Amino acid sequence: MAEKITLDAQARTVTGKKVGALRRAGLVPAVVYGSKIAAFNVQIPYRELQATLYKAGGTQLINISVDGKVTPVLAREVQRSVLRSEIMHVDFLAVDLTQTIRAEVSVHFTGEPAAVKSGAGVLDTLVQTLVIEALPADLINRIEVDVTDLKNFNDAIHVRDLKLGSKVVVIADPDEMLVRISAPEVQVEAVEGEVISAEPEVILKGKIEEEGEE
Secondary structure (H helix, E strand, C coil): CCCCEEEEEEECCCCHHHHHHHHHCCEEEEEEEECCEEEEEEEEEHHHHHHHHHHHCCCCCEEEEECCEEEEEEEEEEEECCCCCCEEEEEEEECCCCCCEEEEEEEEEECCCHHHHHCCCEEEECCCEEEEEECHHHCCCEEEEECCCCCCCCCEEEHHHCCCCCCCEECCCCCCEEEEEECCCCEEECCCCCEEECCCCCCCCCCCCCCCCC
């Protein structure tokens, strides 16, 4: 069972541009919302909030305590400053502990197949995240996939091979391939002798969203 995480917060009356004074005092404005509660504003000491978010991520329950009243939540949106990546605002989703919820979690591959270690093969990872469904208390923050037993070319692991127990369901086609052993990448010669890859280069781009206020 996951460790219980409690975060003490204070009710917040300051909103809009005035929250800058809170930040200068070491407090972070946040909001708690949900389908079965009326949204309410809180303020949380920066260091305690930072440590809690690092520990819980977006899938572990956090019990926010305001004047002795505890609300189970998940961190849903963390707004950060562009230049220093400081936490500026957090949205917390209040959850019903009796209702399942879906979350996107990262997939981590562990181990090293012999074919890869010898250089005879290449580990081809095909997914980075998967969507799971579970009760809030049973959510996991990542899926571990051990690839050590992949020995031959075209050996693969599919969604159906995952062993996550009965409390966690992966929302994906059971036949979806997660990882496989493939032949080393083919290199071809360009007309003027430049060595180029047979596969197109993939350039990953991200964007930084401007912060908002609540």
